[in-house]
Amino acid sequence: MLPDKYGHFQEFGGRFVPETLMGMLDDLEKKYRKIKKDKSFRGELNYYLSHYAGRPTPLYFAANLSKKLGLAKIYLKREDLLHTGAHKINNTLGQIILAKHMKKARIIAETGAGQHGVAVATVCAMFNFQCCIYMGEEDIKRQSLNVFRMKMLGADVLPVTSGSRTLKDAMNEAIRDWVTNVDNTYYLIGSTAGPHPYPVIVRDFQCVIGIEAKKQILKQERKLPTYLVACVGGGSNSMGLFYPFLEDKTKFVGVEAAGLGLSSGKHAAALCRGSKGVLHGSLSYMLQDKDGQVEIAHSISAGLDYPGVGPEHSLFKKIKRAEYTSATDKEALEAFKLLSKTEGIIPALESAHALAYVVRAGRGFKKNDLIIVCLSGRGDKDVNTVADVLGIKL
Amino acid sequence: MKRLDRKFNELKKKGRCAFIAYITAGDPDLRVTKKLIFELERQGVDIIELGVPFSDPLADGPVIQAASKRALGKGTSLRKIIALVKSIRKEVNIPLCLMSYYNPIYKMGLPLFTEKAAYAGVDGVIIPDLPPEEAKEFMQYSRGNKLDTIFFISPTSDVKRIKMAAAFSSGFIYYVSLAGVTGARKKISSDLKKRISLIKRHTKKPVCVGFGISKPGHVRYLSSFCDGVIVGSAIVKVIAVNSRKKDLVKVTGRFAAGLSKALK
Numbered sequence: 081m082l083p084d085k086y087g088h089f090q091e092f093g094g095r096f097v098p099e100t101l102m103g104m105l106d107d108l109e110k111k112y113r114k115i116k117k118d119k120s121f122r123g124e125l126n127y128y129l130s131h132y133a134g135r136p137t138p139l140y141f142a143a144n145l146s147k148k149l150g151l152a153k154i155y156l157k158r159e160d161l162l163h164t165g166a167h168k169i170n171n172t173l174g175q176i177i178l179a180k181h182m183k184k185a186r187i188i189a190e191t192g193a194g195q196h197g198v199a200v201a202t203v204c205a206m207f208n209f210q211c212c213i214y215m216g217e218e219d220i221k222r223q224s225l226n227v228f229r230m231k232m233l234g235a236d237v238l239p240v241t242s243g244s245r246t247l248k249d250a251m252n253e254a255i256r257d258w259v260t261n262v263d264n265t266y267y268l269i270g271s272t273a274g275p276h277p278y279p280v281i282v283r284d285f286q287c288v289i290g291i292e293a294k295k296q297i298l299k300q301e302r303k304l305p306t307y308l309v310a311c312v313g314g315g316s317n318s319m320g321l322f323y324p325f326l327e328d329k330t331k332f333v334g335v336e337a338a339g340l341g342l343s344s345g346k347h348a349a350a351l352c353r354g355s356k357g358v359l360h361g362s363l364s365y366m367l368q369d370k371d372g373q374v375e376i377a378h379s380i381s382a383g384l385d386y387p388g389v390g391p392e393h394s395l396f397k398k399i400k401r402a403e404y405t406s407a408t409d410k411e412a413l414e415a416f417k418l419l420s421k422t423e424g425i426i427p428a429l430e431s432a433h434a435l436a437y438v439v440r441a442g443r444g445f446k447k448n449d450l451i452i453v454c455l456s457g458r459g460d461k462d463v464n465t466v467a468d469v470l471g472i473k474l
Numbered sequence: 475m476k477r478l479d480r481k482f483n484e485l486k487k488k489g490r491c492a493f494i495a496y497i498t499a500g501d502p503d504l505r506v507t508k509k510l511i512f513e514l515e516r517q518g519v520d521i522i523e524l525g526v527p528f529s530d531p532l533a534d535g536p537v538i539q540a541a542s543k544r545a546l547g548k549g550t551s552l553r554k555i556i557a558l559v560k561s562i563r564k565e566v567n568i569p570l571c572l573m574s575y576y577n578p579i580y581k582m583g584l585p586l587f588t589e590k591a592a593y594a595g596v597d598g599v600i601i602p603d604l605p606p607e608e609a610k611e612f613m614q615y616s617r618g619n620k621l622d623t624i625f626f627i628s629p630t631s632d633v634k635r636i637k638m639a640a641a642f643s644s645g646f647i648y649y650v651s652l653a654g655v656t657g658a659r660k661k662i663s664s665d666l667k668k669r670i671s672l673i674k675r676h677t678k679k680p681v682c683v684g685f686g687i688s689k690p691g692h693v694r695y696l697s698s699f700c701d702g703v704i705v706g707s708a709i710v711k712v713i714a715v716n717s718r719k720k721d722l723v724k725v726t727g728r729f730a731a732g733l734s735k736a737l738k
Binding site (some may be wrong): 086094095096097098099100101102103104242243248249252255256259260261262263355356357358359360361363368370371372373374 | 528529530531532533535536539543546551552553575576577578579580581582602603604605607608625626627628629630631632635639650653654655
């Protein structure tokens with residue numbers, strides 16, 4: 081069973097953090113392992129997932145889109161319908177209940193697009209935690225709507241002015257805060273990244289996506305899907321969808337952000353174009369130069385704009401359990417428009433990358449192929465960005 | 475005998491504590507770093523830590539973050555820093571340690587890095603984001619090349635972790651005086667003396683204290699019960715403030731001398 085006791089997925093993962101955090105990570109792992117099996121914990125989490133967040137989410141057969149693209153049947157796992165507008169709430173609910181049991185008073189988190197930040201601020205408001213969200217100054221400019229939402233929810237949004245002023249720097253700053261306030265502070269990581277046990281915790285809480293999808297597709301189609309397709313930034317929605325199908329024959333496709341194109345140097349495709357390295361506490365694929373300095377990612381979607389990726393995805397790439405590909409800003413934008421027009425669903429730009437792959441591969445699928453695309457979030461937050469690119473003033 | 479061991483033996487005979495200065499290599503540029511090494515040795519510094527700049531220095535406060543950014547802007551890299559050590563090793567006797575985040579080392583490759591660093595005359599390696607659990611290979615290659623490996627103990631380390639860090643360390647052990655990032659603080663934690671005596675019950679290796687130390691008074695107090703005192707951000711700040719001045723090297727040397735004279 082992977083990971084091993086130090087959080088290694090073969091050579092990936094692990095714990096590359098300052099000594100001050102090591103004891104805390106041990107403690108977190110022990111408490112998490114215990115609580116995971118606890119019936120009252122599961123009961124509490126399930127209650128909030130269904131009554132507060134809106135689970136189960138539908139598995140929707142996109143008939144118009146399927147017809148338009150050709151032969152295969154395309155289903156959408158509608159995480160966009162969840163409270164706060166994306167899959168992120170699955171994880172923040174799980175971790176906030178964990179933090180409550182660990183008797184921490186203060187929550188910190190990093191956010192890029194602001195979706196995770198909003199999901200954290202939301203659960204902090206409901207469970208009455210003090211909440212500090214680190215966000216790069218660049219992202220604050222790009223996502224002013226989400227910044228306002230977080231503030232409405234009572235969170236402190238702390239602008240990060242170091243480095244490239246984006247998600248990776250927000251994560252550095254959150255780790256610095258954590259090292260300083262480790263006694264009373266819980267760091268609520270939003271992706272399957274970071275030091276062990278975070279990649280496992282986030283995966284486990286996101287697995288609800290795949291578990292539901294599996295039940296639903298078996299009920300609706302009486303067979304397993306041929307493909308699962310999801311976008312990969314840090315990799316939480318994709319891992320959540322993939323993992324429950326690990327032992328099945330279903331093929332996994334992870335779609336990274338190719339930005340202006342893989343050869344342009346301006347992309348966020350850590351798995352497709354990166355190399356192995358250590359970032360934010362774990363060993364995985366990442367974007368870096370020949371001297372091991374982290375390179376700045378680029379994507380039209382702030383949620384995919386991260387130079388690293390979760391370690392288990394690196395394992396999946398190595399053992400070829402998943403195929404990793406990419407979609408450019410332009411392709412994502414086309415898919416964004418296409419889904420809006422054909423199905424009346426405005427997807428998040430992140431999820432539009434997964435759709436873009438399906439559009440591109442369209443004719444390559446076979447007649448009886450069954451595809452589930454994770455529609456990880458809704459696109460309301462992106463309308464400003466899209467209008468900007470299209471040269472429309474709102 | 476290795477240079478770090480020799481230094482601590484020598485100091486022990488004199489009944490003195492080591493004064494360890496950290497500077498970010500390449501800030502303001504490597505040419506000045508070279509001059510600073512000569513000057514710091516001349517001013518009575520016992521050991522120098524050369525910081526390898528990294529794009530994502532998550533254990534560092536604002537002063538060293540800024541220094542790293544300036545150094546990277548000047549094209550500083552791990553390879554160039556190793557080459558700098560090689561170029562001056564015959565002219566300076568002072569033990570030189572590299573303090574680097576793990577990724578630049580990992581990217582270079584452990585066999586190549588340890589071989590090149592040892593050959594250049596680097597004495598020890600300190601990696602703030604590499605705990606003993608992840609250091610098996612690093613230890614193997616470092617031992618093979620007779621490089622000292624310095625691990626951390628922090629205020630949150632329990633006895634099991636203290637023993638582990640002590641077992642993995644050679645040269646000296648780095649005690650982090652506070653839970654937090656690098657950078658000057660006004661006060662030194664009050665239970666530090668107790669922590670050091672606890673650590674000393676489990677190891678005979680020298681224990682040096684760093685993080686947050688900036689004033690002669692801090693140095694004086696710590697030197698009464700530690701084997702070494704490490705000052706980083708305070709020195710890096712002097713370099714930053716004076717970086718455009720002609721007497722940068724002298725001013726920095728004088729500042730370091732002021733701290734080192736406070737030793738007991």
